[in-house]
Amino acid sequence: MKSKQSFLVAFIMVTSLFFLWAFLHNINPILIPHLKKACTLTDTESALIDSSVYFGYFLVAIPAGWFMHKYGYKKGILVGLILYCVGAYLFIPAASARSYSFFLAALFVMAAGATFLETIANPYITKLGEEEGAARRLNLAQSFNGVGAFIAPLIGGKFILSGIEHTEAELKQMSTEQLQSYLSFEAGTIKMPYIVIGSVVLVILILFALIKLPEIEEKHTTDGKSEFSFRVFRFPHFRWAVIAQFFYVGAQVGVGSFFIRFSKYTMNMGEKEAAYWWGSIAMVGFMAGRFVGTFLMRYFKPAALLSVYALINIALLAVAIMSKGSVAVYAMMAVPFFMSIMFPTIFALGIDGLGEESKIASSFIVMSIVGGALFPVLMGQLSDANGGNIQIAYIVPLVCFAVIAYYGATQLKKAAVKVSVGH
Structure with missing residues (x-):
């Protein structure tokens, strides 16, 4: 009974962390058009916001997994929260300097913290109960990740975006003093939201420092090996999960990051309304x-649902690319519903049955989300190469979903994860 209670407390506390990295990722569709204005960027340059976050994941995932392997889950969570907090507070001097590189550095530090949290929380959640319910339990925890996903753009749209959208001609007509005043105002709106974010994370950090989290007794894999190494790639279902996650995160980030630009292009919607x-x-x-x-x-x-959802998203993106006006925007807004299960399902399928090696496997799967750094840049380049046609750039996530649909189909018979019926 005591073990179940401790697992429940741990589940609730760790699930709260899912909100934090959801906020980091889903504030990007706000930061991209906002910093595009404040720092006068092209579509390709603004996509580096995503690159900064996801390269942070790519570079920090392995150290995070090693740290978790050596020092355990709780210490890894504390390190992640510290980094996240510091990164949030770095936005204040970045806004004062109106330095795009400073903003990118702050995002990188926040992403490093989120990498620790995500690398640890995902496998930890799967271990807080019976193995048969791992995919379902992770999807439940990720459901609260969805809370951060919808709150972030609402907060960003209200407190970061000014709603002032000058044309290039209007900006050229401004005096140097007027232009600098306008750009400084745009950059400055970012300060207060990130002061609040940093302070909230600081409170969460204190709470985690005070509670006791149960460490999980890991089972060894069938060959008795449990060292932290690249040998985990000998498992085919894990290798495929790394590839699928690479394409999925690229699709997810690309779909959201340019939505405000997409809405402006297809139906002339204002940035605040689009947010x-x-x-x-x-x-x-x-x-x-x-x-x-x-x-x-x-x-x-899970694999069947994954494949069907990917096929639905291919159809929705095809409509969004070929339509104009509200039809295109509505089709795009339907895509996230069917993206929702993809990350946790791929993750659970990938680490299933790996025992202690699930820690290093988790690092590689988190590392694979570097796709979120690459595909949005490709979308930005396609848009810039076609005169700012952001609509055509959505071919990129469409192709990514095709890869995911194929992955789901291949895992129908191979996947070891079993989903329990009932409670």
Whole structure:
């Protein structure tokens, strides 16, 4: 009984962390158009916001996994929270200097902290209960990740975006003093939200320092090996998960990052309205999709649901690319509902049955989300090469979902994860 209670407390506390990295990722669709204005950037340059975050994941995932392997789950969480807090506070001097490179550095530090949290929390959640319910339990925890996904654009749209959108001609007509005053004002709106973010994370850090988290007794793999090494790639289902996660995160980031630009291009929607639509409709759908997906996994194989959802997103993106006006925007906003289950399902399928090696496997799967650094830049380049046509750039996530659909189909018979029916 005591063990179950400690697992429940741990589950609740660790699930709270899912909000933090959701906020980091889902504030990017706000930061990209905002810093594009404040720092006068091209689409390709603004996509480096995503690159800074996801290269942070790429570079820090292995050290985070090693740290977790050596020092345990709790200490890894504390390090992650410290880095996240420091990164948030770095936004204040970055805004004062209106330095794009400083902003990118702050995002990198926050991403390093989020990498520790995500590398640790995902496998830890799968171990807080019976193995048969691992995918369902991780999807449940990720459902609260969806809360951060819809709150971030709403907060960003209200407190970061000014709603002032000057044309290039209007900017050229401004005097040097007027232009610098306007740009400084735009950069300055970012300060207060990140002071609040840093302070909230500081409180969470103190709470984690005070509570006791249960360490999990890991089972060894069948060959008795449990060292932290690249030998984990000998498992085919893990290798495929790394590839699938690379393409999935690229698709997820690309779909959201340019939504405000997409809405402006296809139906001339203002930035504040687009941010509100993305947060209150698309990201609420993302959160709802997590809960619906968790329920459906009582009756359908995770791999089957993954493949079907990917095919639906291919169809939705095709409509978004070929349509104009509200039809294109509505199709785009439906995509997150069907993206919702993908990350946790791929993750659970990838680490299933790996025992102690799930720690290094978790690092590599988190590391694979460097796709989020690469594909948005490719989208920005496609847009810039076609005269700012951001709509055509959505071919990139469409291709990514095709890879995910194929992955799900290949895992139908191979996947070891079993989903329990009932409680």
